[in-house]
Amino acid sequence: MYGVRLDGLGKSIPNLDITNEYLATMVETSDEWIQTRTGIKSRRIAVEESTTSLAINAAKQALENSGLEPKDIELVIVATVSPDMAMPSTACVVAENLQIENAICFDLTAACSGFIYASEVATSFIKLGNYKNALVIGAEVLSKMVDWQDRGTCILFADGAGAAIYKRSDENNIIGFSNKSDGKGSQLIRLANIPHSNSFSKAEEVERHIQMDGQAVYKFATTAVPKNIIELLEKENYRLEDVDWFVLHQANARIIDSVAKRLKVSLDKFFMNVSEYGNTSAASIPIALYDAKHLFKKGDKIILSGFGAGLTWGSMLLIWG
Numbered sequence: 001m002y003g004v005r006l007d008g009l010g011k012s013i014p015n016l017d018i019t020n021e022y023l024a025t026m027v028e029t030s031d032e033w034i035q036t037r038t039g040i041k042s043r044r045i046a047v048e049e050s051t052t053s054l055a056i057n058a059a060k061q062a063l064e065n066s067g068l069e070p071k072d073i074e075l076v077i078v079a080t081v082s083p084d085m086a087m088p089s090t091a092c093v094v095a096e097n098l099q100i101e102n103a104i105c106f107d108l109t110a111a112c113s114g115f116i117y118a119s120e121v122a123t124s125f126i127k128l129g130n131y132k133n134a135l136v137i138g139a140e141v142l143s144k145m146v147d148w149q150d151r152g153t154c155i156l157f158a159d160g161a162g163a164a165i166y167k168r169s170d171e172n173n174i175i176g177f178s179n180k181s182d183g184k185g186s187q188l189i190r191l192a193n194i195p196h197s198n199s200f201s202k203a204e205e206v207e208r209h210i211q212m213d214g215q216a217v218y219k220f221a222t223t224a225v226p227k228n229i230i231e232l233l234e235k236e237n238y239r240l241e242d243v244d245w246f247v248l249h250q251a252n253a254r255i256i257d258s259v260a261k262r263l264k265v266s267l268d269k270f271f272m273n274v275s276e277y278g279n280t281s282a283a284s285i286p287i288a289l290y291d292a293k294h295l296f297k298k299g300d301k302i303i304l305s306g307f308g309a310g311l312t313w314g315s316m317l318l319i320w321g
């Protein structure tokens, strides 16, 4: 088995900044309500940008920061639930734009756990020796998937992309994963925005926007995530006290606060940028990692955790450096 390290991060966000105050002119809500329930103050919304252009920009930056050349990348995975096209995959278009010619490329759908799932796939392939270097991207334009009249969802979701490079290495810094799914919760967050008829069947009425049972999702996240983190640490023989930083999916500051309380860990160890960017699904963890990287020291143990539609959830333990 080979070692793997994370080396090279990138981030790309749309230019348009939409504040809570602005949203309050569109739906019946208020800055105070949104901040109290979610911790979100503003979010970036794609106008000129697309899922593909955000993914390309984040990937370009990650590649530059990794010191690798496009020819060195042998695997490209884009985690997304909001691709611009069903085919080709976003990953193939990213590769074309960055002149990555020696890689297999595909998209992966695991909603807000997408970056952690894709990281397990990529790093497992590298450990097995199938590929040397992988580019993993989380990219979303969820603003095109929400109903802007639905105050229960339009205040939460937003757009952006983050990217990471995983390299084969003598030293192994990617300690382990605990990824989970439970289809019993499949109806709690849904997006059915694809054609549902053909010449031989009647066109069905399809809900084109994100549907969510907010309270059930809140309950799921605040119970599943702390349990999952503990399970991962036990599996890898680490203690909670060994962890220097927790970078959770940036869905909601209250969820992160509740996870910290359940784990009895100081909130100071939990990085948060949800106030600026809202919930960018698969993009939120690599964007948060990018924004938090100045805080990390070589040797820091970092837990990354994602959770969302599926239901899916999962954590990853890595050592910085």
Ligand code: COA
Binding pocket: 028, 029, 030, 033, 034, 037, 038, 112, 151, 152, 155, 156, 212, 213, 214, 215, 217, 218, 251, 252, 279, 307, 308, 309
């Ligand atoms: N502004 C003002 N009022 C709002 C509102 C908004 N944006 N959205 C909902 N409300 C209202 C509701 O209509 C309801 O009014 P009522 O009591 O008159 O019926 C009231 O506020 C309470 O609604 P509820 O849905 O119970 O609020 P909540 O405390 O559960 O907060 C969420 C809603 C969505 C913020 C919360 O459930 C949550 O964060 N869930 C997790 C969602 C998530 O993170 N999903 C992604 C996971 S990847």
